[in-house]
Amino acid sequence: MKTVEQIILIVDDDKANRKMLKELLQEQAKIIFAKNGKQAKELAKKHLPDLILLDVVMPDISGFEVIDTLKNNDKTMNISVIFITGLANDDDEERGFNLGGCDYIYKPFKPNIVIARVMMHLELIRQRKMLDEIAHIDALTGVNNRRKMDLVLKNEVAAIKYKHSNLLVAILDIDYFKQYNDGYGHGAGDVALRQVGQALREIFVRPRDFVARYGGEEFVIVLPDCDKASATIMLSNIVQAIQDKKIKHQYSSVSPQLTVSVGAVVVQSSPSVAVADIMKKADDLLYQAKNDGRNQYCLAELNQPSRLPTAPDVA
Numbered sequence: 378m379k380t381v382e383q384i385i386l387i388v389d390d391d392k393a394n395r396k397m398l399k400e401l402l403q404e405q406a407k408i409i410f411a412k413n414g415k416q417a418k419e420l421a422k423k424h425l426p427d428l429i430l431l432d433v434v435m436p437d438i439s440g441f442e443v444i445d446t447l448k449n450n451d452k453t454m455n456i457s458v459i460f461i462t463g464l465a466n467d468d469d470e471e472r473g474f475n476l477g478g479c480d481y482i483y484k485p486f487k488p489n490i491v492i493a494r495v496m497m498h499l500e501l502i503r504q505r506k507m508l509d510e511i512a513h514i515d516a517l518t519g520v521n522n523r524r525k526m527d528l529v530l531k532n533e534v535a536a537i538k539y540k541h542s543n544l545l546v547a548i549l550d551i552d553y554f555k556q557y558n559d560g561y562g563h564g565a566g567d568v569a570l571r572q573v574g575q576a577l578r579e580i581f582v583r584p585r586d587f588v589a590r591y592g593g594e595e596f597v598i599v600l601p602d603c604d605k606a607s608a609t610i611m612l613s614n615i616v617q618a619i620q621d622k623k624i625k626h627q628y629s630s631v632s633p634q635l636t637v638s639v640g641a642v643v644v645q646s647s648p649s650v651a652v653a654d655i656m657k658k659a660d661d662l663l664y665q666a667k668n669d670g671r672n673q674y675c676l677a678e679l680n681q682p683s684r685l686p687t688a689p690d691v692a
């Protein structure tokens with residue numbers, strides 16, 4: 378099966394080897410090349426290939442040093458690496474595995490063995506990615522789950538410590554959802570949760586915008602590079618978009634349609650900001666939005682609480 382979406386980085390200082398490996402593997406994946414260790418590190422970071430075929434003895438830095446760097450970097454640590462080398466002895470082979478290599482092929486290599494091993498690893502990588510996706514998706518709504526949210530939030534908060542940018546973190550909670558379940562049944566409640574998840578997925582389409590089901594009838598939204606002005610627009614859109622779904626809720630005290638309340642924090646770039654503080658603040662603001670009548674958002678900047686106008690009720 379041709380798998381063009383997978384990428385193999387071939388690293389070898391010998392042009393003839395690069396050419397031969399390309400001819401063997403171009404049916405299995407997209408091939409990119411590096412002719413030395415320095416270039417290998419750069420291309421691995423830039424393209425995040427699925428698999429690297431890595432020579433060990435090269436004129437600048439060795440393949441062992443390359444893998445050491447890649448395995449110690451959060452972005453590249455999960456890339457699979459197969460050594461393909463003339464260092465055909467047990468000690469070097471053992472060292473390659475200890476450094477995180479997933480296979481070790483001796484040169485001169487046998488073409489059919491290279492193809493078979495690479496295909497096996499590409500299949501393992503595909504399966505690992507699929508499992509990874511399943512492990513991070515909420516089965517009911519199809520949005521990300523709490524586990525993925527914890528990872529993303531940790532990374533995004535770490536990112537704003539070092540660059541001058543803002544992050545919006547919002548907790549969204551469906552209003553009077555217990556009454557919805559009690560009135561229409563748990564099955565209908567599940568359908569409504571899916572509709573809310575779908576509405577949020579339709580709004581947030583930038584690659585780094587993130588929506589997760591936090592638990593129960595709560596969702597979390599994380600928007601990088603979002604200042605207070607943009608946040609007010611996004612939050613109005615969210616409240617409005619849920620109303621626009623026109624999900625009937627005759628048991629709600631706030632509207633004949635299903636509505637949501639949102640607590641949201643714009644986090645400024647700061648070296649001391651902590652995920653727990655952000656979530657606590659967003660939760661307090663959600664509580665405030667509920668107390669102030671529901672079907673609205675409540676927004677503040679971290680350390681500088683301030684109430685902004687809410688979205689109009691068009692129920």
Ligand SMILES: Nc1nc2c(ncn2[C@@H]2O[C@H](COP(=O)(O)OP(=O)(O)OP(=O)(O)O)[C@@H](O)[C@H]2O)c(=O)[nH]1
Binds near residue numbers: 552556567570592671
């Ligand atoms: N159908 C369905 N209901 C759920 C799910 N998870 C949590 N719930 C329900 O969500 C409801 C949440 O109720 P409460 O926490 O009392 O909140 P609420 O009724 O929305 O009231 P406010 O938040 O104050 O507006 C409970 O009835 C839960 O059973 C789920 O996966 N499916």
